[in-house]
Every structure is written in structure tokens, then in C-alpha cells.
Amino acid sequence: MKENKVKLAKYLKEHFPAIIEKDYNYNRIDFSINRELVPSVLRLLKEESGYIHLSHISCVDWLEEEEFELVFIIWSPVDKIKILIHTRIDRNNPVMDNIDKIWRQANTYEREIKEMYGIEFTGLEAADEFLLEDWNGMPPMRRDFDTAAYASNKYYNRPGREDAMDVREEIARHSGEEIPDFAKKYSR
């Protein structure tokens, strides 16, 4: 496993000098690369190294850094190694290369990402609507989309509901324990 991963990293470094690797435990290894080279990396891995399975395409919204991060998760049934390929694209002009010529099933994930984050895939051929019907407005999975305000504006909120309250201090007072500092950081 370990030597396979080292060999793989070396192999990719030869072809793409700009690639940055990050090793993880067990069967996972991550690579970061700029967005223009992603299709070439994927095609190389699929056709030369036997990474024939596309598990998922994921998207992360880095609001503060004004970037979207796309993660392509691929898997080789021979090497039993899971590769995550990260790439960052500009949040204000989110365009990505379409890879559904490499894996046809990428089409589904790309449609979902397009709908939920508003990322354009160049040359993506798909129907307009996938999961959302009649949606016009900000894509709902972006972090600056205020879902609570949207819901309370569009749907009826029945009065008398008490929830989403911060009860941690109450619990800490009852049990006589301190709230650790790292937990305070993630306070609401």
C-alpha cells in the first residue's frame, strides 16, 4: 500500500510537476492541482493507472477565501487506493471543465453541483432541472444563502415553537463541568 502510494505520487509528479501531494493514513492520498490540468490528470489515472471508478465529485464553499473547491474521488479496484483530487476555482466566476466524456456518471454529479452551487461546467449537456423545481435565485447550498430567512419568508412558521436554543451552558451548570475552550470556539 505504502510503496504503491509513493510510486503513484512519483509517477504523477513526473507528468505534472505542479501537483502537490498530501498523504493520509490507510488507503487515502490527496493531490491538489490547478483547474486546467484536472481532466488530464483524471484521464491519465483512468487510462494508464487503472483508476477506473469515479466515486464522487464534491464541492466545498470557501466563502472567506472567495473560492470553490472541487474534490474528485476516484478508486482503483486493483491498487485499492482512494485518490482525492482537489482543485480551487474562483467563486465570482465559477467555471470548470466538463469531465463527463471521461466518466459518463460524472454528468449526474455535475448537474447536482451546478444546481446547488451554481458552478458552470463548460459544454455540459443536461436538462435544466435536476433536484430543484422552479428555482430562481441564489443556489441554495452556497454559504451566503440564508436558508432560515428564506424558509421563514416562504413557508409558514407555526407560532409557539421553541427550539434551536443553546443549552450547553445549562447542561454544564447541571453537570458541574466546564465547557472546553475548543468547544467555545464553535459556539453559535
Place this chain on the structure above:
Amino acid sequence: MESLLYSILGVLVSLILAFTVGMTYMGLSRKITARIQNRIGPPFYQNFIDAMKLYSKSTGIHHGVMHHLGPAFIMVTSVMSLMIIPILNDSAFFTNMNFHGDLIFLLYIMTFGPLGMALGAGQTGNPNSAIGVTRGLSQMVGFEIPWVMAIIALMIRYDTSSIVDIMNIQADAGRWIMFSSPFTFIAALLAMLGMFRYSPFDIVGAPTELASGPMSENGGKYLFTMMSSSSIFAFAKLTLYVNLFMGGADNLLVLIIKTFALYMVPLLYGTVSPRYRTEQAVRYFWGWPSFFGLLAILYAVFF
């Protein structure tokens, strides 16, 4: 004139009898299935309550004329087959309107109901109905073959096509046809499994698979009509089997005991069997049941 009125009265009484007994059997079958599945189950009169509820529902569906006539066709078929089948041995009151050659007429009229249902279901435009109808007709092609073979064997063996004659022959010989020509009985009994449409042959109205098939657009009074006609038809078929193979019945109590015993066969076979696919069902009927039917015909011709 008086005898005509008398027989009309007999027909009405036998209709009410068929409805009541058939509905009770259906309710009892739900109870028995529930007990087999370790449940308490609904009361045995549950089907009467269901029927009353269905009758009290309003109906505002219109898919065309044939959609309204479909349930009527099925009802007509059930009532017509009940008219022909004598209910008791040597009873002027319950002889009904049978005539010589009624077995041949029955063979025809028993396929008429599903055809009417097919016409009615076809017009609803519901895809589930269409699939259900094609399944039903293919299954009918399956079980009709052993059933017709059994009837033909009976007709050849006893040289008659009248149900009353066959009943009289059994009464004279003191021996049921079930025992004197067993192959005929086996073929007919296996065909009956398909006729009753219990599992594993419930491919027509499979509720989870086809959304009850041909009935899927029928609610309220239409469903009531179908339900009551199917219970009348069930009673008619059971009585026919008792008449042909089990020596008929001398009084109503014996009739009910015999028909209920016969009714247990498809029911109990169904409660322990999963559903067949269409081609499996057809292959089943064209296998052993048809073989026994052929054997019965050969036996009737040569012995």
C-alpha cells in the same frame, strides 16, 4: 306460470345466498391469513363493512362509457354463471335455469368476465390497468387448458354435457367423480388455483407491484360491484366443483361444508406461496395440470 315464478324466486334467493356466503368466505380468508401470520386479523364480517363503505362513497370519475360498463360486465358474468349452476341435488327451488349443454355454455361464459374487465380497464388509460389486463389474459390462457381438458374428459366419460346429469350419475353410483376419475379432479383442482387468483397466481391485481391492476382506476361503487361479483363468482365456481366432483349437496349445510373445504385449497396454498411471474404461472399450468388433463382424456377415451 307458477313454476316460472317459483324458479325466479329461487334465482333471487340463490343470488342472495351466493353474495352472503361468498363475502363471508372472503372475510374468513382474511381472518385465516391473519391467524397464519400470527395476527389477530379483522372480524369475519369485515368484508360486509368494506362493501357498505364502498357503496356509501361518492364517485366522480369518468373515463368513458366502457369504463362504466366494465364492472357491469363482470357482474353479469357472475350472475349468469350462477344462474346455470344448480345449487342442490334434486331441488326444484334451487335448480335455477340450467339446461342441457350448460357445461359448454359455462366454458364460454366464464371467460367473458375477464374480457369485459379488459375492455373497461383499457379505457381508463392507466398503464397499470393495461399491464394487469395482459397478465390476466395470459394467465387465463394458462389455466383454461387444464380446465377445458378436465371438462372434456368428463363429457366423454359420462357422455353428457349437463351438470344435472353428472350430479345424478354420482347419486346413482353412490360414488363421487373425485374418486372414480381422479385425474380429472386433479387437473381441475390445479386449474382452480389460477381461477381464484390467490397467491402465487395473484399476478393480475398485485397490489404492491401493479397498484391492483385492472381495478386501479375504480373506486367506490365500481369497486363494490367488482367485490360483490367476485364473491358471487367464487361461490358459483365452488358450487360447480362440488356438483361436478363431490357429488353435489343434499342440503345447504352440506353444501357449505363441502365448498368451504374446497375453498381452503387455493387459500392455504396461497398463504404459504410467494407470487409467480406471468411466464412462471403459464408454465406451471402447461406442466403438470395439463399432463393430468391429458391423462384424464386418455382414461376417459380408452377405459
Place this chain on the structure above:
Amino acid sequence: MINDKNSQKIVDHIHNFARKHSLWVLAYGTGCGAIEIPPTMTSRYDAERLGVRGAATPRQADLLLITGYLTTKTLKRVIRVYEQMQDPKYVIGFGSCTINGGMYYDSYNTINALDRYLPVDVYINGCMPRPEAVIAGFTKLQELITAGKADGAAKYKEKLEWYRKNQKNVIPNWTMPEYNW
């Protein structure tokens, strides 16, 4: 004679008795609550002893059981299904999500209060309600039917405009027929 007030009362009484003991359920099981229906129906809790039975299509059903959250997409289909059912018809809202949104109260695509869009006769709360609670809901509905108070369908016809306004508020692109009972 037959339109006489008292005889109508007797007929209603008999009909209500039949309706009460023969509830055919159309379980609209897209929410997580659908998993509580199989134990309710099978041998442990056996709802069939109360006359509750599954119906295959909306045409045959009396009772629409909405199990859990409804997205705006499924709401369209539920409205269609409800309007295809034949009178008298009842709706049971099942789980917290149908009452006030439950844990999806701030979601962008689930409705929060079902009774703004469909007339609900009985609510069963809980996340998820156990089969005992579901059966309690059925018996409560039976009580309402006996008392003649389960008149959701009549209310829906009466206040159709109000319901339609709410529905169209959530479903902007209304492509369904105006009414299809």
C-alpha cells in the same frame, strides 16, 4: 320519506359506522416515517384488526397518510393525489415535520405546516411516532368520524381559494389542472 331528517340521520349513522371500521390507507411514504408503517400493519401491532388496510391507488383510498416531511416537489404530487381521492376522504399528518417543520424547520425546500396546504383531520406528533401512536391516531380519527367531525374534505371545498393561494405560493409554476376530482 327518504329525505326525512330522521331517516337521513339513521343512514348517516350506518354509513359512518362502515367508514369508521373500514379505513383504507394510502400511505404517502416519502418521509422517514414510512418505516413505521410496516410494523403497524404486520403481526406485532396488526392495524387490520381495526379495519385499517392498505389501498393501492388514490381512487380506492379513504385516508391519506402523510408520513413526515414534504418537499415542495412532493407537495405537488400529494395535492394531485388528494384531489384524485373520492369523498369522503381524510388526511392524517404524521410526525413533527407535518406540524411545524420538525427538524427541517429552516430547510429551503420543505414545507412547515401541512394544514396550510391540505385539510388535516388528525395530527400524530413525534419524531418518529411509534406504532402505538399511529394506532392511537387511527382510533382518534374513528372517534371523529363517529361524531361526524372529520369533515376535512368539505372544508377543503369550502376554502379552496385559500388553500390554492397557499399552494401556489409554494409552487410558483403551476401546471396542474385547476381541480381534478
